[in-house]
Amino acid sequence: MSRQNVQILFPVNVPGAFDYAVPDGVRVDRGDIVFAPIGKQMKLGVVMSVGAADVGRELKEIAEVKATRPLPEPMLDFINWVARYNVASPGQVLRMVLRSWKALDPSPIATLYEPTGQRPSNLTPARRAALDEGGPFPARAAEIAARAGISAGVVKGMVKVGLMRADARPVDPPFAEPDPNMKGRALSPAQNAAAADLVAQVKKNAYSASLLDGVTGSGKTEVYFEAVAEALRQGRQVLILVPEIALTQAGLSRFEARFGAEPVAWHSGITDMARRRAWREVASGRAKLVVGARSALFLPAANLGLIVVDEEHDTSFKQEEGVIYNARDMAVLRGRLEDRPVILASATPSLESLHNARLGRYAHIILPERPGAITLPEIGLIDMKIHKPERGSFLSEPMVKAVAERIGRGEQSLLYMNRRGYAPLILCKACGARLKSPDTDSWLVEHRATGRAVCHLTGFSMRMPKKCPNCDAEDGLTSIGPGVERIADEAQSHFPHARVEILSSDTTSTPEEIKERLGRMERGEIDILVGTQMVVKGHNFPKLTFVGVVDGDLLMGGSDPRAGERTYQTLVQVAGRAGRADMAGEALIQTHHPEHEALQALVAGDRDMFIGVEMAMREMLGLPPYGRIAAVIIWGPDMKKAKALAVDFVTKAPRADGVEILGPSEAPISRLRGLYRYRLFVTAEPSVNLSKYMAAWRAKAKVPTKYKIQVDIDPQSFV
DNA sequence: AGCACGCCGACT
DNA sequence: GTCGGCGTGCTC
Numbered sequence: 001m002s003r004q005n006v007q008i009l010f011p012v013n014v015p016g017a018f019d020y021a022v023p024d025g026v027r028v029d030r031g032d033i034v035f036a037p038i039g040k041q042m043k044l045g046v047v048m049s050v051g052a053a054d055v056g057r058e059l060k061e062i063a064e065v066k067a068t069r070p071l072p073e074p075m076l077d078f079i080n081w082v083a084r085y086n087v088a089s090p091g092q093v094l095r096m097v098l099r100s101w102k103a104l105d106p107s108p109i110a111t112l113y114e115p116t117g118q119r120p121s122n123l124t125p126a127r128r129a130a131l132d133e134g135g136p137f138p139a140r141a142a143e144i145a146a147r148a149g150i151s152a153g154v155v156k157g158m159v160k161v162g163l164m165r166a167d168a169r170p171v172d173p174p175f176a177e178p179d180p181n182m183k184g185r186a187l188s189p190a191q192n193a194a195a196a197d198l199v200a201q202v203k204k205n206a207y208s209a210s211l212l213d214g215v216t217g218s219g220k221t222e223v224y225f226e227a228v229a230e231a232l233r234q235g236r237q238v239l240i241l242v243p244e245i246a247l248t249q250a251g252l253s254r255f256e257a258r259f260g261a262e263p264v265a266w267h268s269g270i271t272d273m274a275r276r277r278a279w280r281e282v283a284s285g286r287a288k289l290v291v292g293a294r295s296a297l298f299l300p301a302a303n304l305g306l307i308v309v310d311e312e313h314d315t316s317f318k319q320e321e322g323v324i325y326n327a328r329d330m331a332v333l334r335g336r337l338e339d340r341p342v343i344l345a346s347a348t349p350s351l352e353s354l355h356n357a358r359l360g361r362y363a364h365i366i367l368p369e370r371p372g373a374i375t376l377p378e379i380g381l382i383d384m385k386i387h388k389p390e391r392g393s394f395l396s397e398p399m400v401k402a403v404a405e406r407i408g409r410g411e412q413s414l415l416y417m418n419r420r421g422y423a424p425l426i427l428c429k430a431c432g433a434r435l436k437s438p439d440t441d442s443w444l445v446e447h448r449a450t451g452r453a454v455c456h457l458t459g460f461s462m463r464m465p466k467k468c469p470n471c472d473a474e475d476g477l478t479s480i481g482p483g484v485e486r487i488a489d490e491a492q493s494h495f496p497h498a499r500v501e502i503l504s505s506d507t508t509s510t511p512e513e514i515k516e517r518l519g520r521m522e523r524g525e526i527d528i529l530v531g532t533q534m535v536v537k538g539h540n541f542p543k544l545t546f547v548g549v550v551d552g553d554l555l556m557g558g559s560d561p562r563a564g565e566r567t568y569q570t571l572v573q574v575a576g577r578a579g580r581a582d583m584a585g586e587a588l589i590q591t592h593h594p595e596h597e598a599l600q601a602l603v604a605g606d607r608d609m610f611i612g613v614e615m616a617m618r619e620m621l622g623l624p625p626y627g628r629i630a631a632v633i634i635w636g637p638d639m640k641k642a643k644a645l646a647v648d649f650v651t652k653a654p655r656a657d658g659v660e661i662l663g664p665s666e667a668p669i670s671r672l673r674g675l676y677r678y679r680l681f682v683t684a685e686p687s688v689n690l691s692k693y694m695a696a697w698r699a700k701a702k703v704p705t706k707y708k709i710q711v712d713i714d715p716q717s718f719v
Numbered sequence: 720a721g722c723a724c725g726c727c728g729a730c731t
Numbered sequence: 732g733t734c735g736g737c738g739t740g741c742t743c
Contacts, residue, residue: 012720012721012742013720014720014741017743019743020743036743039721039722039741039742041720041722041742060743091720092720704739705738706738
């Protein structure tokens with residue numbers, strides 16, 4: 001009998017699994033977690049398959065099989081699928097799964113002490129301090145000692161005389177069990193019907209996807225809680241993905257209110273200890289209710305019953321680093337592989353999900369709005385043909401008036417302008433020439449902050465010329481049209497004392513800066529925020545009551561096909577945040593085409609009409625959900641070399657029908673952690689397997705160390 | 720992801 | 732002469 005071989009996947013960026021021999025008398029199964037020698041080190045890996053054919057060469061032996069539960073079968077499939085779909089190596093995906101591998105060892109044991117309740121009158125001062133100030137109990141001897149200002153020896157000594165009880169217990173205790181049978185809020189008949197639908201899906205215990213579609217205040221959460229309760233009743237685990245910002249204490253308390261126990265929270269910021277405990281308890285099947293950010297999707301739950309993605313349209317489900325994936329889409333994939341139901345919930349569903357619902361891939365469960373529920377802020381259009389601002393200005397009189405009102409009341413305004421830079425066009429007054437990119441037809445955008453003229457399509461940039469390159473006229477070059485920089489200047493000139501800030505990828509190049517600026521907005525330290533789509537992050541701006549869309553014409557057919565959808569979601573979200581009784585939100589949209597149906601739909605608050613117009617636009621342009629898009633990001637420490645690598649990469653593109661390549665151009669966050677970034681877009685017809693195409697393409701590229709070529713399937717940002 | 724190998728600059 | 736910088740390549 002030939003010896004058994006196994007394929008082991010390591011959490012390392014290599015193309016696939018490695019072959020190993022199994023020592024005699026050792027039993028190994030698919031999913032087992034093992035230690036095996038790789039190179040000069042010993043690494044943790046996962047057995048992906050067992051008993052493969054003889055590879056015809058001497059193999060190393062695995063060193064140890066961990067006595068923990070193997071990774072569940074669907075999880076192994078999930079790792080491979082996620083890798084293939086997102087053009088990553090399975091090892092990189094496994095790394096996300098095994099992020100807390102220390103949890104594989106049993107919980108460390110600690111001796112904890114607590115008072116027995118005895119309290120003789122002749123206590124020594126140290127012992128009295130231990131009892132009175134040493135709490136909360138039970139605690140480690142050292143902790144009690146520190147709190148009471150005594151030595152740990154005193155605490156241990158108290159055990160012998162019966163004043164304290166010592167108890168050895170695991171450091172990571174199990175989580176409290178949620179109780180599915182607690183009374184929830186009373187549901188309306190419509191909510192009850194929706195809940196019954198979802199509960200039925202859970203009872204089937206098989207894959208299904210449901211889009212739960214209901215405006216803020218329609219009781220979406222209460223409705224899906226019923227499905228969660230049903231899964232819990234079956235003794236299964238429930239995974240609820242929420243946007244990062246919802247993972248606050250307040251965000252978690254609604255779960256506690258309904259299920260009587262705080263859920264297991266999982267996000268990138270938790271401590272190592274909490275992470276280890278959560279991972280172990282989830283992997284064992286003991287932790288039943290998990291609420292987490294996108295990375296929670298990679299927890300290897302032993303007995304999953306239901307996945308919920310709340311606020312499914314939220315852009316924070318998109319992971320933009322390392323393995324680039326969209327947790328919303330991967331949640332549906334995992335549901336399919338686990339053969340369990342998935343619920344996507346939102347007040348403003350993504351067009352992708354609505355499309356899937358229309359095609360019947362998702363059940364569409366619509367919650368009617370309750371009277372008085374907040375849908376949209378009051379939206380008005382400003383006809384720019386009537387309210388024409390002065391030459392070189394872009395804020396109309398009604399817009400300025402609306403901002404002035406907010407400033408007077410100490411409230412905040414957001415001016416939404418989805419264009420970077422100062423001006424999108426540089427024109428010579430003398431000869432009419434437009435500054436263009438050398439090898440494309442696109443205009444150069446003036447960036448006053450850096451003093452350069454930049455092509456957003458190809459990444460070409462030059463110093464702002466002093467005279468016209470065409471006719472040599474001095475002072476002939478004029479800036480035409482607005483960008484965020486110019487709008488901010490104009491707003492500042494109207495309101496010299498207002499605190500005006502810009503939020504765009506040019507002014508804020510690091511995520512820390514973005515967070516910092518949004519934080520100041522949240523704290524009310526900014527009066528007028530001028531921003532591109534970056535502001536649409538579901539932040540809570542309690543004093544924001546006015547949104548001015550500077551160029552409503554850009555919503556239709558601009559450079560970013562998601563602009564319309566984002567604007568819509570922004571307006572709804574702003575309404576949700578500013579929807580307190582004393583602070584009704586208002587939005588004004590400047591446009592030259594007030595008759596345009598997308599704008600009319602917005603004003604009428606007619607979501608279906610708006611969606612219809614957006615869908616038609618996407619279909620015409622072959623964009624998602626009617627076509628496929630990938631972005632490629634090329635990074636490196638040297639700007640010229642990164643660009644050269646990008647250009648060279650384009651030449652290596654495999655020939656294929658129905659695929660189009662655009663770029664490369666400078667990426668929106670063109671410098672990140674000292675690295676230069678270039679980006680190109682690939683669009684494809686729906687019949688093209690874009691993941692496969694991109695994988696084949698990238699395999700042809702030779703990437704120098706310190707340089708990276710990253711594929712982003714279905715990118716979210718285009719600007 | 721690590722780790723070793725190897726090929727060039729400033730030190731005991 | 733060597734110590735050590737990091738660029739390149741490999742791990743069943």
